[in-house]
Amino acid sequence: MSAAPAGDAGNRTAITVCVILATLMQSLDTTIANIALPYIQGSVSASQDQINWVLTSYIVAAAIMTPPTGFLAGRFGRKRLFLVAVAGFTLASMLCGMAQSLPQIVLFRILQGMFGAALVPLSQSVLIEIYPPERRGSAMALFGVAVMVGPILGPVLGGWLTENYTWRWVFYINLPIGALALLGIITFLPDTERNAGAKLDWFGFGTLSLAIGALQVMLDRGEQLDWFGSAEIWIEAIVAASAFYLFVVHTFTADAPFVRPALFRDRNFAAGTLFIAVVGVSYLASLALLTPYLQNLMNYPIVTAGLVLGPRGIGTMAAMMVVGRLIGRVDTRILLAFGLALTGWGLYQMTGWTPDVSRATIIGNGMIQGAGLGFLFVPLSTVTLSTLAPEHRTEGAGLYNLSRNIGSSIGISAVTSLLTENTQANHADIAAHVTAVNRMFESPMIAQYWNPLTDAGRAALDAMITQQAQIIAYIDDFKLMMIVTLAAIPLLLVFKKPGAGGGLDHAIAME
Numbered sequence: 001m002s003a004a005p006a007g008d009a010g011n012r013t014a015i016t017v018c019v020i021l022a023t024l025m026q027s028l029d030t031t032i033a034n035i036a037l038p039y040i041q042g043s044v045s046a047s048q049d050q051i052n053w054v055l056t057s058y059i060v061a062a063a064i065m066t067p068p069t070g071f072l073a074g075r076f077g078r079k080r081l082f083l084v085a086v087a088g089f090t091l092a093s094m095l096c097g098m099a100q101s102l103p104q105i106v107l108f109r110i111l112q113g114m115f116g117a118a119l120v121p122l123s124q125s126v127l128i129e130i131y132p133p134e135r136r137g138s139a140m141a142l143f144g145v146a147v148m149v150g151p152i153l154g155p156v157l158g159g160w161l162t163e164n165y166t167w168r169w170v171f172y173i174n175l176p177i178g179a180l181a182l183l184g185i186i187t188f189l190p191d192t193e194r195n196a197g198a199k200l201d202w203f204g205f206g207t208l209s210l211a212i213g214a215l216q217v218m219l220d221r222g223e224q225l226d227w228f229g230s231a232e233i234w235i236e237a238i239v240a241a242s243a244f245y246l247f248v249v250h251t252f253t254a255d256a257p258f259v260r261p262a263l264f265r266d267r268n269f270a271a272g273t274l275f276i277a278v279v280g281v282s283y284l285a286s287l288a289l290l291t292p293y294l295q296n297l298m299n300y301p302i303v304t305a306g307l308v309l310g311p312r313g314i315g316t317m318a319a320m321m322v323v324g325r326l327i328g329r330v331d332t333r334i335l336l337a338f339g340l341a342l343t344g345w346g347l348y349q350m351t352g353w354t355p356d357v358s359r360a361t362i363i364g365n366g367m368i369q370g371a372g373l374g375f376l377f378v379p380l381s382t383v384t385l386s387t388l389a390p391e392h393r394t395e396g397a398g399l400y401n402l403s404r405n406i407g408s409s410i411g412i413s414a415v416t417s418l419l420t421e422n423t424q425a426n427h428a429d430i431a432a433h434v435t436a437v438n439r440m441f442e443s444p445m446i447a448q449y450w451n452p453l454t455d456a457g458r459a460a461l462d463a464m465i466t467q468q469a470q471i472i473a474y475i476d477d478f479k480l481m482m483i484v485t486l487a488a489i490p491l492l493l494v495f496k497k498p499g500a501g502g503g504l505d506h507a508i509a510m511e
Helices: 006-028 032-043 053-065 069-076 078-098 102-116 119-130 133-164 174-188 202-222 231-253 261-265 267-297 302-309 311-326 332-350 359-385 390-431 444-450 455-487 489-493
Strands: none
Touching: 006 078, 006 119, 006 133, 006 174, 032 053, 032 133, 032 267, 032 302, 053 102, 053 202, 053 267, 053 390, 069 078, 069 119, 069 390, 078 102, 078 119, 078 174, 119 133, 119 390, 133 302, 133 311, 202 231, 202 390, 261 267, 261 390, 267 302, 267 332, 267 359, 267 390, 267 455, 267 489, 302 311, 302 359, 311 332, 311 359, 332 359, 332 455, 332 489, 359 390, 390 455, 444 455, 455 489
């Protein structure tokens, strides 16, 4: 499909609105559910580590289904795939809102991730094709705004909906957005030619999907089942390792594998793919920790928690606007180093937090980390994909996004599991020093509330010890994420500076 002619400006505007709505719907769901997690947890009677399946199931499903988007669009037509993706995502959102148990909501979040995976790449490809080259920069700027507005609006809107209605409305809100996008696509978006002969390496796709899925289940259930003390964890580990082995062998022996090994001979692409996984860990994992920290430890109302988290997205958007002017003038590696430094600094500040930390400090820290992400997002896409041949960039972008999603899901599972384990260990360490003969209990003020000789006193004392154990466990997690972020700095030495002709179109960089 060629760019829409000037006479079709009305159609072009309508199509733009529709694809932006689809992108906004998908980007909203990356953060809108985070803020409601404590409420969902209570509604479906889930533990702290179990409730994060609501996040990781969505991310993993989206990760698995992103790379085949190009094949599906070519095989069935872009308009048809777009309609299925929007309709499926909207329906799955409604089912999430209606879920009555943890298995139900996890299943429907998997469906939501599978259908939502195609929305962003399809939106990008449509915008690139309907606008002439001289206007593509403006179109992709609109796309970038939609991508970044989601994380800003998500916590605020999610908090308001949960407070005034119920957590189910964080999913129901997708119905009007999805319906408008669906009607617009049906009416205005022309179809592309379908390639009936297009083939996908189903064996490669299947083994990679099985490996990722088994690994994620193992990480999600490991802490609950005492890791390798459980037969189930052993089975999941063996399945993940076996599937990954078959995938690697098949990749290097098949004529047309699902993942082209030659892509990883490009050192920029290889380093960038690993680098973005680290970014995924530090960004979404910290968000997954902050929500329960604000609501459970600091007793913030959900609306207040949403308002406190929202400015993080403002920091990202502001940084991306600055970076857009610096790319091409400043060495990309310097921009990446600055982004890592900001992120690491923000996480370092969090290692000194207690529940008494002020709102201004939390907002300022969120904007610092958001700005760090802004200095990483576009420059990293640029340096990773700029040295690939143009015909390989779409495939490269799919693998790049796959790595980001896998990093995010593994990061969330790891920090949540460590939070639970460290809380238990810290509780045992602190409790060992709290005995009835401790001279501190001779103080009337202390004995009034935490008398170890009464049932009420012991209950209050245990609650205090648990809170202190959790605070230390959170600090340990923040420290771990800081170390992981700073450990990525040596990867900057691997990147090579693109040559004069190696610049990447801004539209592709936005992927």
